[in-house]
Amino acid sequence: MAAYVIRRLLWLPVLLILISLVTFALGIYGPGDPVQVLLGLHARPDIVALVRKQYGFDQPFIVQYLNYMTNALQGNFGVSIVKYPGQSVSALLARRLPITIQLNLMATVWSLPLGVALGIFAALYRKSWLDVFVRALVVLGISLPIIGLMPTLSFAFSRQHVVGPLTIGPFLPVGGWQGMFAPTIVLPAFILGLGVLAVFTRQTRAAMIDVMNQDYVRTARAKGLKEWMVIVRHALRNALIPLITLLGFMIAGLFAGSFLVEAFYGIPGVGQLAYDSLTSREYYIIMAFTLMAAIIYVLINLLIDVVYGFVDPQIRYK
């Protein structure tokens, strides 16, 4: 097991080098330039050239890349050029990461258990109205575009509405961030969690159905065990195991969803920063964000695989 973990970890530097090279190349060689974006139409090309020289953008690609990476290894991920000129990228990210983590946590906390529960019941009551309802929910959850849903929910819940003689609302704040346990988190956490809800419901349902048809379940029933014991002690445990692998995708999905949700609701998290950095060509922020996301993703997937190895006796790592 230890050997397996070490071998997996050895891939990490290789992966990071590849990812960073591609990202850096896309930035430097791609169209657009942060200094120009900073100045907009008022950029005078000679001034832009001078400032680019200050930042070292006139040096050859490989020199820039090596400089950046050597600094990155020591924790210096460069500075912001357009959005927060002069401020260190690592400070910006560090300040915002807890917020994104809290948001994603709240999104998961409601959608994961609910998804699993719904999936189980859809499987247990196949071909009933519950199953149909749940499957419809899944399709909606996966296909509803966040971009359309956000303004709609915002309109419904965050504005006043005149209904006849009554004036109702607003029920929820328009946006902002006041911590994990405040009304401002309701809409963003709901929207972020929808994807998770849909995916977990569907996968759990499929896994449960598969498991309930297995021989050992029939055996357990034949042994005379009460139905609920069959489900909880035998079927459920085995059904949940493949779901662990889903967690990796879920993390990726949440990070991706964060971009839009944070941008729309004005939540000062990492996703909002990354979103703004893309349009502004903030090379250094994009690099740092990409590296951070890659590391998190690889480590979490490794963790999941290790846990999976422990939980499923059929899997053995050599």
Added chain:
Amino acid sequence: MSENRGLIAVVVVLLVALVGLVCVGLGALIYCPQPGSICSGFFGATTTANQNTPSTSPTAVGNQNQSQNQNQNQGQNQNPQPSQGNTAPVGNTLRLPGGSGAGGDPPTLDPAQTSDVESATYIVEIFSGLVSFNKDLKIVPELAEKWDVSNEGKTYTFTLRKDAKFHDGRPVTAQDVKYSLERAADPKTRSTVSPLYLGDIVGFMDKYTGKAQDISGVKVIDNYTVQIDIKAPVTYFLAELAHPTSYVVDKFNVESGDQPWYLKPNGTGPYKLVSWDQGQQIVLEKNPDYYGDPKPSVDRVEYLLGGGSPMTRYENGDLDAVAVSLADIERVSDTNSPLNKELQVVPQLSTSFLVFNTRKPPFDDPKVRLAFAMSIDKNKIVDVVYKKMAEPAKGILPESFPGYNPNQQGIPYDPEGAKKLLAESKYANGLPDIVWNTVGGGGTAAPSTQAIAEMLKDNLGANISIEQTDWATYLSEISGTNVDFQMFDIGWSADYVDPENFFGILFRSDSLNNWSGYNNPEVDKLIDQASLESDLEKRINLYQQAEDLILKDAPVLPLTYGRDYWLTKPYVKGVFYPPLVVERLKYITLEK
């Protein structure tokens, strides 16, 4: 068997619901008791005003959490909120959206780096310079109490006020002025804007390009006298100096080692920075020792950056002013809407242009350019597409800009004349395919763009395909002399209030921002003459002559003049929305 299943189902669902309720309950327990929250009624937060705050004053709560004012009536916020928190009793607070009205953090609060409206909005309140613009956009003394112009307009000698102080009490001296200007020129500061405004100072560019250690043209004569030499007696030098990039900063503050230093700025302006929660809010407090006039009245200004759509927050009563977004302009311009009374339409110092690349066919022929310009019915576009929300442009300078010619007819809409011109041009036998590059990322181009392309097709038979690019790419494509685009559009807003900023920058043949590649020696001569002419009337006359010539050649077609739409609550008095960022908080009072 099935009863057991049912039992399990119910139990699990109840468990999930229970967990959810516990979370919500915890949240409510923590959040609701704070006054001003949506649910404060449930948890006993009282709404009586405390201390001596008059009960009808619509104030915001002084604590760090965003206040969500309870709102029973549509529009106006009438509920008093008790003030809480550890700052001085707050009776006089103004709540604004971020800077330009769009929300969001300013990139920087370093005056030398001011390249955008967001930063400038705060910087002009926290810092100040030798001169500034007053509410009528005239140059007035600020840190300098007077100045002398000598040496045929090439030397300015400024005498500083003796009573000007930094926020920490230290008096402002000539050495501080020199330090700030040197800093703006220092390559290590990496200012992208200082050459644009201070480049006329003798020796400035030498320091900026690293050839010199000091700016030779800035001399300290004594503790309260500074002398600045400029390369040529340009008459707009003071207008350039009024830009934040020259504002005075405190050497000890900048070099304090804090990263970045401007999070705790020691400025000289009418307001001080109290706090900046990134992405959330910026709080300013008035400077009781401000030397200037008028003295600031509003005690505290909160810029609420985060929190979602500013329009919605204004309507909910959480903001005292808001810039109307495009989507809402029609709604607030409707005279039946209660919001309409709170609306101010502010002309901007900007003009939008359709640019023809004079270096590329078919626009290398001025007859073609003029034909295109004459085929576009601007009035129709403004009526139908913009629903009269914009002002169709005739000339190059926007209205209320010095030098604006009210008699300028501009390029007429004349499709017959346009066809004739086309027939006389190099491309009478057929226009090449034309690509119109514009900024955008959506599926279809803006309605105005599509409408104009239609007009050109109908009137001239021109085949125009529209290509959209994202902003950063677009910028890099149009800069430099090797522009590939045939036809594109830009909006130009003035950096400083002087026609030079339009003509010299956009149309002078050797200007690096001359996007159309226009090259007319006659126009160049007029522009050069005007920049040295000290008689204002003669200057304006020269620029207007240049404008006439340019419009005849049509390297660009002016489309519309920019406008901002602002809503302000009626209890905010003395507010104005200048087309340039100038200090204005000190003129505002809140009516109780």
